[in-house]
Amino acid sequence: MLNSDLIKATASAIGFDMCGVVRCQKFAAEGEFLKQWIADGKVSNLSYLQRNIDKRTDATLLVEGAKSVIVCGVSYKNRYSEGYKDCNQKIASYALTTDYHITIKQMLQQLCATLKKGCPTLSGRIFTDSAPVFEKRYAVEAGLGWIGRQSLLVTPQFGTFVLLGVAIISEECDRYDSPLQGVGCGECRRCVEACPNGAIVERHIDTRRCISRATIERQSDDNTPLHGWIFGCDECQSCCPYNRRAAAATNPRFTPTFDPIAIDWNKIDEAEFSLRFANTPLSRSSLERILSNIDTTTQMDK
Numbered sequence: 508m509l510n511s512d513l514i515k516a517t518a519s520a521i522g523f524d525m526c527g528v529v530r531c532q533k534f535a536a537e538g539e540f541l542k543q544w545i546a547d548g549k550v551s552n553l554s555y556l557q558r559n560i561d562k563r564t565d566a567t568l569l570v571e572g573a574k575s576v577i578v579c580g581v582s583y584k585n586r587y588s589e590g591y592k593d594c595n596q597k598i599a600s601y602a603l604t605t606d607y608h609i610t611i612k613q614m615l616q617q618l619c620a621t622l623k624k625g626c627p628t629l630s631g632r633i634f635t636d637s638a639p640v641f642e643k644r645y646a647v648e649a650g651l652g653w654i655g656r657q658s659l660l661v662t663p664q665f666g667t668f669v670l671l672g673v674a675i676i677s678e679e680c681d682r683y684d685s686p687l688q689g690v691g692c693g694e695c696r697r698c699v700e701a702c703p704n705g706a707i708v709e710r711h712i713d714t715r716r717c718i719s720r721a722t723i724e725r726q727s728d729d730n731t732p733l734h735g736w737i738f739g740c741d742e743c744q745s746c747c748p749y750n751r752r753a754a755a756a757t758n759p760r761f762t763p764t765f766d767p768i769a770i771d772w773n774k775i776d777e778a779e780f781s782l783r784f785a786n787t788p789l790s791r792s793s794l795e796r797i798l799s800n801i802d803t804t805t806q807m808d809k
């Protein structure tokens with residue numbers, strides 16, 4: 508059995524801003540919703556979301572015998588999270604830092620290794636947007652926040668600029684968290700109104716119109732307007748009042764590694780692109796795609 512307070516203290520010492528612990532559970536209703544969302548075509552070309560829905564709804568299919576889930580979050584809010592002014596090469600805040608698949612994974616590995624010293628029987632797996640897991644749903648169950656109208660986790664203290672990672676583990680914990688009560692979006696609809704493409708439908712996204720998808724997964728016949736974004740899109744986050752009042756990230760691992768508006772994309776080549784952005788989320792893209800997005804958004808904005 509693991510001590511919940513010890514888990515949270517360890518997560519905090521490693522650099523996570525938030526940590527909650529919940530029982531491993533099934534999310535059947537969310538699975539049905541996801542199936543309908545896919546059937547409605549709102550998944551567009553994001554084929555990975557169509558696979559392994561059974562595992563997404565039941566984490567014991569990913570980790571046999573799983574008993575508990577540790578949900579950790581860390582703020583990545585930086586100077587570009589409140590928006591850009593008159594820019595046609597905007598990059599989402601999360602993509603300005605070292606790829607969270609690397610940083611969060613390292614942090615979760617450190618957390619589990621530390622916990623294992625006091626509990627040698629501990630086993631499990633860690634995930635950070637790397638497998639079919641309802642991470643946001645677990646975060647809600649763990650009392651970290653609620654699902655906002657733009658379908659992101661909103662946390663009272665850190666807003667939505669939060670990266671999540673989970674450890675699905677074999678051990679019971681002495682105490683489990685529960686969802687926050689009396690918090691939510693209230694009457695606010697700023698994110699719905701801020702989305703330039705009207706892609707937000709109540710608490711989910713029609714990814715066919717979403718800029719974030721289009722900048723990264725665009726196919727040749729895709730005419731989604733990009734509104735100055737060349738990788739990702741923060742419009743439905745920058746406007747959120749919870750982000751306006753949130754402090755900037757304090758964990759140095761999430762400090763931007765480059766200045767997106769200082770780069771002359773026409774003056775670098777693919778080799779330099781690969782070298783400079785190898786450890787950032789931009790490595791999922793290419794210089795060719797970035798230049799094509801600049802072209803697309805410049806043409807459409809004329």
Ligand code: SF4
Nearest residue numbers: 702717718740742743
């Ligand atoms: S990421 Fe951008 S395009 Fe997608 S829903 Fe949010 S505001 Fe709309």
Ligand code: SF4
Nearest residue numbers: 655656692695698747
């Ligand atoms: S902008 Fe408003 S509606 Fe959207 S997530 Fe934030 S609080 Fe909720």
